Amino acid sequence: MYVSARDRKLLERLLADDREMTVGELAEELNVSARTIHRDLQGLESVLRRYGLELVKKAGVGIRLVGEKKQKQTLAAELLHLSHREYTPEERQLMILIALLEADEPVKLVSLANDLNVTVATVSLDLDKLEQTVEAYGLSLIRKRGYGVELTGSESAKRRLIGELLFRHVDEHEFLALMKETIQRRSDDPLDTVAEKLLGLVDRKKLAVIEQQIEQVKETFPFTMADSSYIAFVVHLALAIERIKRGEAIHFDPRDLQALQATREYEIAEALAESLERAFGIDIPKEEIGYMTMHLMGAKWRSRQGMVMEEPSLAVGMKAQQLIRFVSRELGVDLSTDRTLYEDLVVHLKPALYRLEHGMGVANPLLDQIKQDYAELFAIVADGTKQLFGDVSVPEEEIGYLVLHFAAALMREKKGWRALVICSSGLGTAKILATRLKKEIPDIVSLEQASVFEWKEKDASAYDLVVSTVPLADEAGSYFTVSPMLTEEEARAIREFLERKSAAEKRMRKESTAQRNRPALEAMKAVRRISETIIHLLDGFSLEVVKGRSVHELLADACRRLERSGVIVDADVVIEELRRRESLGGLGIPGTTLALYHARSFAVLRPSLTMYRLDAPQTVPGMDGEPMEINTVVLLLGPSDADKEMLAVLSEVSSLLVKDEQSLAVLAHGGEEEVYSLVSAHLEQFFDHYWTSTKE
Structure with missing residues (x-):
């Protein structure tokens, strides 16, 4: 044909x-x-x-x-699989760009013309249009008569261009399908489609080996990586290995590399690099490990537990709270008590801001649809980010994702059906479909999202409705395959399906699935761990006025006092850990007079919260890197083996430090009883929310 x-x-x-x-x-x-x-x-x-x-x-x-x-x-x-004897101008320009990225030397225009079955003049016009594209990445096209054309610029810029081309022109599901297909295909088979050409930039035989190496270190990841970020990371590693073998080196500012080496993500990247070196028989330089670290720090993560306790997340948490308050004021709807919205925003914003600060960018293929469906909300969120993130320009693609979080929050309180949404990533597309589902079917009250990689672990009978943007295996049971934007016909079919379910059947299933998904004994154990952590924090709480001592002196005294009371077993170990955390970046909370010093260590036996009011303000580095004056030090400690329930409580304490102006005023100037009342009320509210969620 x-x-x-x-x-x-x-x-x-x-x-x-x-x-x-x-x-x-x-x-x-x-x-x-x-x-x-x-x-x-x-x-x-x-x-x-x-x-x-x-x-x-x-x-x-x-x-x-x-x-x-x-x-x-x-x-x-x-x-x-059609053999493309003819390409659209956009496809042709993309093919030229791929050829230049693959080439080790200048490419002759006549060679490009022959490959694409066009004239040299057409190729020359295509190159004119490509110049603006590559300049946006800090790259240049060198064109000379008798020399040909060559793409020049830094190796990191070329890799960023390759990565963005892949994810702009190949959606996640198509990418997964093509990845499997190209691994099985002979390496000398022709690559005809643009998607296959793009995948040809990655040695497909290496992908399976790379995934095996990642699996070996996966348990050290701080959280579960979203599939979209996982795919991007696998592709990045394949590109890196390919180009390391070709002698293409990444260059890194030594100061930036030193800062990255102090992070947890660098430790993970270093372990993975050692594994990859053994698998491929290559030497991976520290600069490449630094680049791997940047990908891990810019990755999207699924789990929320414990994330707010990290000091960069606390700084982001303040921005998230400010954005929530801004949107709430503009909409006239109070979203400040929506815990899920706050946690989701922190999880999204932390890597998003890192990506923006380092020019990594993000694609949002359904941006136009989001702007159309949520025009007012989009304008409000865009205005909010401009006012609150003035030092960082937030592109519309990121704003689109933020809008989806707020759209989901606005629908959260409605009662009705339980639904599971599956897509190739479990994040972006699933979030869009989830929002569309709730818009079209307001009676959906509980909506979980999962990726293609995760759905086999799900019990389909626990949900009234299962929808997927991609075909699932035969054993998946009954589900709807729909488009990410959910057409009216698809929504109508789902509504008819739900209408056929009787209220009695739904209630019976909810009761039985609640028993299956939340066994009573496990739920009660989790509640006990939550309550025990809260009791430890409140029982050990104190606020002491400190006179004539520096921050480091008061921390040392505080740790030794906690050692004497049996909270920690080795004060010196905890002091050293606190200093290490401080070396990674400022601990002062911008916009307040508070500093949060915290650590998790094997030397800490039980969670502890204590506060220290200074008799005179002291200057410390803020989390934004700027010096700031503080009058209060908050010391929050936890064991290194803290379970997820304990981490959830510790994160909740951290979130109180960025909650609102009224809470900040009490923390910065209130007496011990007043601060204790604030903390205990906040944790009581958290416990009530947790207890209610276990019974749903």
């Missing part, structure tokens, strides 16, 4: 959406006239008949591709 590049794009668009689309929509997307679309559609009818498909046209409504799902999949597969 042969179809032109434009016809192929038109077919792919019709196959991608079950809803009616107008000729005007198609013309705008393909950047041609409506008359051209009409002419192309007539020419495609014979192609569609061969696959048992037809175009149904409704006056005033639009055009829709109709036929059996299996036949649509067959046509889609044929288009994917």
Whole structure:
């Protein structure tokens, strides 16, 4: 079968959406006239008949591709593997860029022209358009007569360009499918599609080996990495190994590298590098380990437990609270008590801000749809980020993701069905679909998200509804396959399905699944661990006024006093850990007069919260790197083997330090009884929320 590049794009668009689309929509997307679309559609009818498909046209409504799902999949597969004798201008420019990234020496224009079946003049025009693209990454095109064309710039910039090209032009599900397919394919098979060409930049035989090495160190990861970040990390490592072998070196500022070497992520990257060195017989320099560390620090994570206790997260937590208060004021809806919203924002913002500060960027393929569906909320969040993150420019792609968190929070209080959303990443697409589901079906009250890698661990019977953006294996049971933006037809089918479920059946299932998913004994043990941690903190709480001592002196005295009272077994070990944490960055909380010194150590036997009021202000580095004056030191300690319940309580104490102006005023100036009342009330509220959630 042969179809032109434009016809192929038109077919792919019709196959991608079950809803009616107008000729005007198609013309705008393909950047041609409506008359051209009409002419192309007539020419495609014979192609569609061969696959048992037809175009149904409704006056005033639009055009829709109709036929059996299996036949649509067959046509889609044929288009994917079609030998491209003709490319669209965008695809052609991308192919040229890939060729330049692969090349070790200048490439002749005539060679590019022959490969793409176009003239040298066309290639020259394509290069004119590509110059602006590569300049945005700090790269340049060197073009000389008789020399050819060469892509020049730093190795890190080239890798960033490769990574972004992959994730911009290959969605996560397609990426996973192509990855599996290309691993099985012979290395000398031709790569015809743009997606396959992009994947050709990565040695597909190395991917499985890299994943094995990651599995060996995965348990040391602080949290579960989202699949989108996991895929990006695997691709980065494959690119790094490929280019290390070619002698392409990463250059790193020694000061930046030294700062990275003090982080937990560097320890993980170093262990992984040793494993990769053995597997591939190469030497990985420290600069490459630093680059791996940056990817880990910029990765998206799933778990929230304990994240707020880390000092960078506490600084982010303050920004999250400020953003929540800003949006609440603008909407006239109080979201400040939504614990899930706060924790989700901290988890999202911490790596997001790191990515932005280091120019790593993020893609958001459904940004236009988010802006259309949540226009008012998008404008409010954009205004909030501009006011609160003035030193960091937040792009619309990141704002789009933040909007989804707030949209989900606005729907959180509604009662009804339990649903599970599955997509290839378990994050971005799932979050969008979850938000659309709640918008279309307001009776959904509980909505979990999982990735394709995780769904086998889920008990489908625990949910009233399971929807997926990707096909699942046969043993997945009953579920709906839908598009990420959830068409009206898909929403209607889901509503009809839910309407057929009787209220009695739903109640019975909720009771039985509650027994399966939250065994009474385990739930009670978790509640006990929560309450024990709270009791330890409140029983040991004190606020002491300190006179004539520096911050380091009072911390040393405090640790020795806690050693005498049996809270810790070795004061010197804890003191050293506190100093180590301080060396990683400031501990003063910007916008307050508080500093949080905290540590988890084997020398700490039980959790402890104590506070120290200084008789005179002292200057310490803030978490934003700026010097600041403090009058109060908060000392928060926990055992190194703290379970998730204890970490949740410690994180809750940390979140109090950035909660609101009223709480900050009490912490900074209140007496011991007043501060104790504030802390105990805050932890009581947390316990009530936890206890209620165990009974749902």
